[in-house]
Amino acid sequence: xxxxxxxxxxxxxxxxxxxxxxxxxxxxxxxxxxxxxxxxxxxxxxxxxxxxxxxxxxxxxxxxxxxxxxxxxxxxxxxxxxxxxxxxxxxxxxxxxxxxxxxxxxxxxxxxxxxxxxxxxxxxxxxxxxxxxxxxxxxxxxxxxxxxxxxxxxxxxxxxxxxxxxxxxxxxxxxxxxxxxxxxxxxxxxxxxxxxxxxxxxxxxxxxxxxxxxxxxxxxxxxxxxxxxxxxxxxxxxxxxxxxxxxxxxxxxxxxxxxxxxxxxxx
Numbered sequence: 001x002x003x004x005x006x007x008x009x010x011x012x013x014x015x016x017x018x019x020x021x022x023x024x025x026x027x028x029x030x031x032x033x034x035x036x037x038x039x040x041x042x043x044x045x046x047x048x049x050x051x052x053x054x055x056x057x058x059x060x061x062x063x064x065x066x067x068x069x070x071x072x073x074x075x076x077x078x079x080x081x082x083x084x085x086x087x088x089x090x091x092x093x094x095x096x097x098x099x100x101x102x103x104x105x106x107x108x109x110x111x112x113x114x115x116x117x118x119x120x121x122x123x124x125x126x127x128x129x130x131x132x133x134x135x136x137x138x139x140x141x142x143x144x145x146x147x148x149x150x151x152x153x154x155x156x157x158x159x160x161x162x163x164x165x166x167x168x169x170x171x172x173x174x175x176x177x178x179x180x181x182x183x184x185x186x187x188x189x190x191x192x193x194x195x196x197x198x199x200x201x202x203x204x205x206x207x208x209x210x211x212x213x214x215x216x217x218x219x220x221x222x223x224x225x226x227x228x229x230x231x232x233x234x235x236x237x238x239x240x241x242x243x244x245x246x247x248x249x250x251x252x253x254x255x256x257x258x259x260x261x262x263x264x265x266x267x
Contacts, residue, residue, distance in 0.1 A: 067111030077262010103260035146250030158204035165194035236267040
């Protein structure tokens with residue numbers, strides 16, 4: 001219960017801080033090129049190639065299916081590693097102590113069903129990266145399980161631990177009717193899932209210059225958790241919490257989870 005309370009409180013505080021930004025208008029230019037049943041939509045923050053009528057076409061009858069290639073839901077923000085529901089890392093996890101941590105991702109394809117002008121559900125696919133700028137001079141060991149590391153004699157000017165996932169969110173989205181400017185308020189929520197593609201450690205030091213190592217580092221092969229987006233027109237904010245352990249087959253890192261929050265463009 002303490003863990004759920006901490007997570008809920010954190011999300012409420014985050015959305016309260018950035019809620020003012022949602023009320024601001026974000027104007028984008030839209031150009032539509034139509035050739036029979038192929039529609040290409042270009043926006044300042046959204047590029048979409050779809051088959052059939054464009055999503056949101058007021059002349060479209062509902063329900064209807066939609067899908068195609070897209071470049072949208074561009075998430076950029078911060079991430080925090082939570083240790084058993086707390087932001088303070090335990091002694092066993094101090095090697096992951098970081099100066100900064102960030103999260104970035106976007107969708108490249110989607111397919112779904114619009115039930116009405118106000119509601120749709122869809123599954124999409126894209127990529128997501130999480131970056132930990134580590135404080136300690138450690139070198140993560142490759143091909144080991146559970147995760148292990150060596151204390152380096154070298155002082156690293158840069159020590160970034162990156163995870164890369166192929167993400168597949170399932171989204172339920174509601175949007176308001178258009179206002180006088182033709183813009184809408186949007187709310188989306190669902191389940192964010194992902195498959196591990198790789199883990200990377202990038203190092204930079206005076207002695208060894210730039211170094212780059214790739215391995216799975218006992219990272220979770222599959223990540224999953226709830227997410228929410230609140231937006232106005234093409235601008236929004238997001239929060240997502242991965243309930244799976246950050247590492248797998250690594251008992252000392254049990255209940256180590258990832259929380260991410262920030263802004264969304266093309267939403």
